[in-house]
Amino acid sequence: IALPKLSLQFLLSPNAIPSVTLIFPNFSLPLIALKFLFHRSSWLIFYFPSLQLLWPQTGKVRSQELDDSKQKFVGNGEREDNFNNTYISTIGIDFKIRTVDIEGKKIKLQVWDTAGQERFKTITTAYYRGAMGIILVYDITDEKSFENIQNWMKSIKENASAGVERLLLGNKCDMEAKRKVQKEQADKLAREHGIRFFETSAKSSMNVDEAFSSLARDILLKSGSRRSGNSNKSPSTDLKTCDKKNTNKCSLG
Numbered sequence: 001i002a003l004p005k006l007s008l009q010f011l012l013s014p015n016a017i018p019s020v021t022l023i024f025p026n027f028s029l030p031l032i033a034l035k036f037l038f039h040r041s042s043w044l045i046f047y048f049p050s051l052q053l054l055w056p057q058t059g060k061v062r063s064q065e066l067d068d069s070k071q072k073f074v075g076n077g078e079r080e081d082n083f084n085n086t087y088i089s090t091i092g093i094d095f096k097i098r099t100v101d102i103e104g105k106k107i108k109l110q111v112w113d114t115a116g117q118e119r120f121k122t123i124t125t126a127y128y129r130g131a132m133g134i135i136l137v138y139d140i141t142d143e144k145s146f147e148n149i150q151n152w153m154k155s156i157k158e159n160a161s162a163g164v165e166r167l168l169l170g171n172k173c174d175m176e177a178k179r180k181v182q183k184e185q186a187d188k189l190a191r192e193h194g195i196r197f198f199e200t201s202a203k204s205s206m207n208v209d210e211a212f213s214s215l216a217r218d219i220l221l222k223s224g225s226r227r228s229g230n231s232n233k234s235p236s237t238d239l240k241t242c243d244k245k246n247t248n249k250c251s252l253g
């Protein structure tokens with residue numbers, strides 16, 4: 001008998017709807033439906049942006065897969081012709097496996113390609129900790145990207161594990177005519193931080209293998225020397241100069 005009275009009181013109160021749900025369980029069905037709809041819509045609102053985050057990433061992986069298969073199909077054709085010039089920005093993290101040969105041993109590297117853009121910094125810094133090596137890449141045709149290296153160095157100091165192996169790369173060295181960052185500037189910066197520096201080209205593959213091998217070798221050496229108590233750096237990697245005039249060696253490390 002008391003229930004309807006109670007429900008009326010509750011209906012008039014600001015908390016009416018949850019109270020009615022408690023008193024009349026049969027009312028709860030539409031309310032649950034409402035709640036479900038509400039939750040579902042909020043879930044959808046939260047879910048859709050994350051889908052949008054995933055889509056371009058998938059697109060990037062797919063375009064790279066297509067590129068790889070194109071390279072296989074073309075066979076020994078010039079790699080430059082198959083270079084993927086379509087720019088799809090990395091969103092958050094992109095994951096790749098690369099195998100390098102170090103003194104006859106195959107070393108599998110797990111490479112986490114992080115977005116360079118400032119707005120993804122919170123996501124990317126979360127992945128620093130635990131990384132054994134970090135490659136900092138700037139674009140030799142873009143001064144800002146070089147200036148940004150200082151910020152990344154600071155961020156690594158704050159977020160990465162102590163003693164993480166670092167490597168500085170000046171990429172796009174096939175674009176000499178558009179060069180904005182001189183080799184000497186980067187060399188100086190690398191020396192200040194006590195790290196190796198190479199100029200590379202993802203387009204012509206210049207020094208790309210050398211860069212990965214060098215980092216892997218330094219990581220191996222460091223972990224080996226940690227065990228043996230010796231902390232000497234490995235001898236520098238056999239590098240090629242980016243400008244075509246001198247294709248012998250250029251070790252800046």
Ligand SMILES: Nc1nc2c(ncn2[C@@H]2O[C@H](COP(=O)(O)OP(=O)(O)OP(=O)(O)O)[C@@H](O)[C@H]2O)c(=O)[nH]1
Nearest residue numbers: 084085086087089090115116117171172201202203
């Ligand atoms: N000429 C030339 N172009 C390059 C080279 N490396 C990358 N590019 C081009 O530069 C653009 C950006 O390349 P990405 O590798 O996606 O650059 P990123 O720094 O990873 O960019 P985010 O994914 O936004 O972090 C693309 O259009 C590439 O084709 C290179 O060595 N030489």
